[in-house]
Amino acid sequence: MSKKIEDYYKSIDSKEEIPIQLKEHIKLVKLITKSAKFLPSSGNELTPLKDGKVTFDAIFKAMESATQFIHIQYYIFEDGTLAQRFLNILKQKVNEGVEVRFMYDDLGSRLLSNKYLKLLKNAGVEVFSFLPMRFGRLISSLNYRNHRKIVVVDGLVAFTGGINVSDKYIKGDAHLGVWHDMHLQLKGPIVNSLQSVFAVDWSFASGKDDILSTKYFTTHHSAGKSIAQVVSSGPDSDFSSIHQLYFSIINRAKDYIYITNPYIIPGEALMQALQVAALSGIDVRLLLSSNSDSHLVKWTVRSYFEDFLEAGIKIYLYPDGFLHSKVIISDDELTTIGTANLDIRSFEQNYEVNVLVYEKAMTQKLKIDFLKDCEKSHQISYTNFIERPKLERLKEGIAKIFSPVL
Numbered sequence: 401m402s403k404k405i406e407d408y409y410k411s412i413d414s415k416e417e418i419p420i421q422l423k424e425h426i427k428l429v430k431l432i433t434k435s436a437k438f439l440p441s442s443g444n445e446l447t448p449l450k451d452g453k454v455t456f457d458a459i460f461k462a463m464e465s466a467t468q469f470i471h472i473q474y475y476i477f478e479d480g481t482l483a484q485r486f487l488n489i490l491k492q493k494v495n496e497g498v499e500v501r502f503m504y505d506d507l508g509s510r511l512l513s514n515k516y517l518k519l520l521k522n523a524g525v526e527v528f529s530f531l532p533m534r535f536g537r538l539i540s541s542l543n544y545r546n547h548r549k550i551v552v553v554d555g556l557v558a559f560t561g562g563i564n565v566s567d568k569y570i571k572g573d574a575h576l577g578v579w580h581d582m583h584l585q586l587k588g589p590i591v592n593s594l595q596s597v598f599a600v601d602w603s604f605a606s607g608k609d610d611i612l613s614t615k616y617f618t619t620h621h622s623a624g625k626s627i628a629q630v631v632s633s634g635p636d637s638d639f640s641s642i643h644q645l646y647f648s649i650i651n652r653a654k655d656y657i658y659i660t661n662p663y664i665i666p667g668e669a670l671m672q673a674l675q676v677a678a679l680s681g682i683d684v685r686l687l688l689s690s691n692s693d694s695h696l697v698k699w700t701v702r703s704y705f706e707d708f709l710e711a712g713i714k715i716y717l718y719p720d721g722f723l724h725s726k727v728i729i730s731d732d733e734l735t736t737i738g739t740a741n742l743d744i745r746s747f748e749q750n751y752e753v754n755v756l757v758y759e760k761a762m763t764q765k766l767k768i769d770f771l772k773d774c775e776k777s778h779q780i781s782y783t784n785f786i787e788r789p790k791l792e793r794l795k796e797g798i799a800k801i802f803s804p805v806l
Contacts, residue, residue, distance in 0.1 A: 412426065412429065412430060428734075432631055436629075441588065441627070442627045444627070445625075450769070455569075460485060471501050471595070471616075474504055477508075477512050490525055500525045503527075503605055528602070547740070555617060558585075561738065562737075576691050580724065592620070643670075652730075657728065658685045659687065661687075661725070663746075665742065667744055684713045690778065732763050735763045
């Protein structure tokens with residue numbers, strides 16, 4: 401642990417000037433500081449971005465304003481209209497003298513064409529894949545994937561969340577329709593934390609330490625009033641920081657926990673935490689998509705429904721398109737938006753990043769949005785669910801066997 405983090409951790413209880421938002425969640429602040437090694441920062445402007453059009457409009461606007469550098473990292477980056485827009489902007493920016501670095505996960509972006517990558521490189525963009533697929537290390541290549549989505553522009557504005565670069569976010573696909581998701585735009589000191597995550601991944605993928613320089617970290621004046629903290633984790637982390645984040649939010653809740661996530665395969669610890677919360681009278685709601693991009697995942701997720709419902713957890717199935725958001729809000733005080741699902745793969749095998757926001761206004765706004773989505777959705781009844789056909793029970797039972805590897 402760095403001396404700065406160690407000093408902050410030791411002195412946080414006695415800091416009279418610590419904002420009240422952090423005083424109310426001091427144990428959570430200390431947990432994330434020590435496990436994820438990122439300090440909370442104040443003076444941020446945070447903007448939730450719902451769905452693809454709003455998100456990419458904001459990202460393209462930020463990239464078009466770049467004067468120094470653009471750093472891009474995605475799990476899935478696919479050829480199409482959005483990819484072409486990225487290419488056009490990046491070519492223009494390189495011509496203007498802007499440094500552009502592009503990193504993609506080799507498995508997640510397996511459909512990205514070599515032609516597109518060649519066009520990027522020919523334009524002067526630095527391009528690297530994360531953990532290239534190798535026949536000799538196929539198992540480790542498949543297991544350890546970089547699921548992060550990060551864009552940083554000039555160290556002034558950054559983006560992260562659940563949205564990948566795929567036209568299914570703006571045009572939909574034949575099977576599922578339009579994909580719905582949540583992203584986050586960040587301005588202020590918190591941008592430096594996301595830049596740090598990108599820089600370490602870039603160093604690993606490229607073998608170069610060129611962007612660990614202070615040149616790529618900005619001294620920020622206050623951009624807003626939000627307090628936020630980056631939470632990253634991966635196979636190389638000392639602790640499963642995002643798992644600990646989710647577990648802590650659930651255990652600390654007093655009034656409600658609302659979770660939006662397409663892949664809720666909780667494992668024993670999170671299952672117990674959710675059940676205890678609901679049995680204690682806390683309003684626990686899960687919002688998932690009624691559709692799924694994987695039959696195996698669909699039946700694995702549903703295999704936990706009976707245990708959830710029996711404890712009084714409310715489950716809503718969103719009917720429109722595919723709901724891919726990864727959001728937790730609690731008690732009108734805490735919000736986390738990011739890339740991590742509620743499954744073992746996200747907690748132990750994937751490189752993930754979330755942002756934890758200590759803010760009433762954002763949480764209340766997202767709460768209203770969540771409840772509106774619940775109104776559009778089908779709520780599952782425990783009485784009806786336990787009478788489901790035996791064939792569905794059989795599918796759930798078979799699928800649950802694979803839950804540790806999903």
